[in-house]
């Protein structure tokens with residue numbers, strides 16, 4: 001009998017675990033490659049980091065899990081760039097799977113680290129906001145050198161990256177856009193969408209005050225942003241491997257995929273609305289005598 005009770009306890013603990021369980025692909029190495037123009041993929045099979053290379057130094061976006069930092073550094077060097085070439089590190093949001101490696105990269109590059117307004121607390125504490133007691137979601141804290149406002153531009157060596165605050169997934173979740181050219185010289189806009197997934201967020205009661213209104217405002221805002229070279233923090237969001245396999249073939253760059261971007265927004269919005277409806281129904285049932 002005692003044994004049954006213990007197993008039930010384990011089961012309850014597993015069910016209560018966060019919904020953002022790690023998968024092996026998140027830390028599986030992959031070869032870095034040129035996505036388009038000045039933009040390179042420098043992370044693992046499952047979690048994205050990007051390097052925007054310029055004649056005056058480089059801009060790195062996100063660093064994945066803490067254990068991915070060394071892989072990202074090796075990938076940057078294998079492209080023939082030095083770590084000290086990295087002048088800016090942009091953090092899309094303060095979750096362990098995208099911000100975990102920031103502290104090591106900041107220390108090893110000496111780069112200026114910035115994130116959107118609202119993200120300082122998560123990044124400098126190394127916690128999942130609203131779930132601070134869940135130590136599984138902690139990550140090495142990083143000191144921010146600046147917070148970026150909506151519409152603010154980071155410029156380096158002819159590259160200009162514009163910040164768009166798209167909160168909900170986190171309070172300061174920031175989407176970045178920048179101009180790029182395809183091999184035929186045609187002009188495009190890369191868009192790195194922060195994410196609109198519910199992840200481990202509670203919607204009732206709110207994970208952070210205003211999270212539901214933030215999600216609701218972010219989906220139409222993201223849909224209105226210009227951007228056709230679709231990039232995201234998780235590789236399955238934008239079918240990275242399938243597109244990478246097509247890069248060598250003639251024709252337009254396969255990462256030019258505005259339809260894929262809009263589909264992700266539709267899918268994540270539908271998932272958010274259904275999670276919200278479920279949370280509201282559950283709260284209503286619990287409130288009944």
Ligand SMILES: [Zn+2]
Pocket residue numbers: 093095098169195199
């Ligand atoms: Zn996240």
